[in-house]
Amino acid sequence: MxxxxxxxxxxxxxxxxxxxxxxxxxxxxxxxxxxxxxxxxxxxxxxxxxxxxxxxxxxxxxxxxxxxxxxxxxxxxxxxxxxxxxxxxxxxxxxxxxxxxxxxxxxxxxxxxxxxxxxxxxxxxxxxxxxxxxxxxxxxxxxxxxxxxxxxxxxxxIELAPGRFCVVKPPEGIDTRGIFAAPDLERQTPSAIIAGFAAKHRTNENDKFEFGHNDLQPVAQRLCPAVTQAIEWLGSQGLKGRMTGSGSAVFAAMPQETKLAVAPEGWSVRQCGNMDVHPLAGWASSDIS
Structure with missing residues (x-):
């Protein structure tokens, strides 16, 4: 090969x-x-x-x-x-x-x-x-x-239901280290359990992807106002946005493919579906089936 x-x-x-x-x-x-x-x-x-x-x-x-x-x-x-x-x-x-x-x-x-x-x-x-x-x-x-x-x-x-998502990335990025070093970062959120997430995911058709929150988001919004702007842009179209990871991308679950308003210049906007499995799963021995 x-x-x-x-x-x-x-x-x-x-x-x-x-x-x-x-x-x-x-x-x-x-x-x-x-x-x-x-x-x-x-x-x-x-x-x-x-x-x-x-x-x-x-x-x-x-x-x-x-x-x-x-x-x-x-x-x-x-x-x-x-x-x-x-x-x-x-x-x-x-x-x-x-x-x-x-x-x-x-x-x-x-x-x-x-x-x-x-x-x-x-x-x-x-x-x-x-x-x-x-x-x-x-x-x-x-x-x-x-x-x-x-x-x-x-x-x-874990198993997740199929879903469609609008993902928005403004031009600005965020340094992960800056977020984790912030003195106002919430670091003591009570632990959740898988069963609690799974129960909501199975039974709440309208908000099955909206468990919990992102503790990094308030700090990211302070450091990068574009995160707030992206969330507000999603909100103007009836979508509940939140940040993924350490940002600056935000996303919202959507019921189906939707015609979206024109995004500000320089933003990356994409409608995505989730995947059950990575296309290369199984390429290393002892992969979990």
């Missing part, structure tokens, strides 16, 4: 995000439901036999040393001498949006190179590598909608 083309890296939405505490090392403890959506980046990976790792930006220019190259280097430690790769990335998911685009790209890279280089590392080993790269990477490696706890490493698969 010399190449793998058209590899999807789907984004995610956080249906809610509660901060329930903080560890002694400064990492925040969270609870969230992560949901895969059909807004995807695409990777193309060709094997190199000179041991080099190279990257080609096919759409948006990326930082010189992004998560994909870091993921490839981490995995290359297990490869045979001379195994390298050329990685092309067609970036479509906005950066600094809270949608996990970079983490998803890294997960797709790990799954693909594990196969392309014939390493056959189990999913658990890839997850250890992924967590060192970013808290969202293990979720994308698992490839199923999930109840997520801890610092992102405690992942419990």
């Amino acid at each position: 010399k190449a793998l083309y058209d590899l999807p890296a789907p984004a995610k939405l956080n249906l809610f995000l509660h901060i329930t505490g903080r560890r002694d090392d400064g990492y925040h403890l969270l609870q969230s439901v992560f949901m895969l959506i059909d807004w995807c980046d695409t990777l193309h990976i060709e094997r190199r036999d000179d041991g080099q790792l190279s990257r080609e930006d096919l759409t948006t220019p990326l930082p010189a040393d992004d998560l994909v190259l870091r993921a490839a280097r981490a995995l290359q430690a297990f490869a045979r001498p001379g195994q390298g790769a050329h990685i092309g990335i067609a970036k479509h998911v906005p950066a600094q949006a809270g949608m996990g685009g970079g983490s998803s790209d890294a997960a797709t890279c790990l799954l693909a190179l594990n196969r392309l280089w014939g390493l056959n590392l189990p999913l658990a080993r890839l997850e250890q590598m992924g967590l060192a790269l970013g808290a969202d990477v293990p979720f994308f490696l698992r490839g199923r909608n999930a109840w997520v706890e801890g610092i992102g490493e405690k992942i419990t698969p």
Whole structure:
């Protein structure tokens, strides 16, 4: 096998995000439901036999040393001498949006190179590598909608009803570190339980995706007024918006595909559906069926 083309890296939405505490090392403890959506980046990976790792930006220019190259280097430690790769990335998911685009790209890279280089590392080993790269990477490696706890490493698969969502990303991004460092960030939200989320999700047809809240949103709105503007734009069309992850993207569940008003210039607006499973689920041994 010399190449793998058209590899999807789907984004995610956080249906809610509660901060329930903080560890002694400064990492925040969270609870969230992560949901895969059909807004995807695409990777193309060709094997190199000179041991080099190279990257080609096919759409948006990326930082010189992004998560994909870091993921490839981490995995290359297990490869045979001379195994390298050329990685092309067609970036479509906005950066600094809270949608996990970079983490998803890294997960797709790990799954693909594990196969392309014939390493056959189990999913658990890839997850250890992924967590060192970013808290969202293990979720994308698992490839199923999930109840997520801890610092992102405690992942419990859950079933979600099909849904349609309007996702809005204003031009401004938000530095995640700035939000988590804010003194006014709520860090003591009481813990929820999966059963409580599941009961509401099953029985409330009109608001089955509206459990809880996002503790990061008030700080993000203070740091980035465009988040408030995007929520208000959704509200003007009868949609209940909230922020995903650490922003600045916001989203709202919608009953069906809807003709939306023209968004302000520079905003990315997309109507998305959720996904039951990542397209590459099963690419690593010991994947959960």
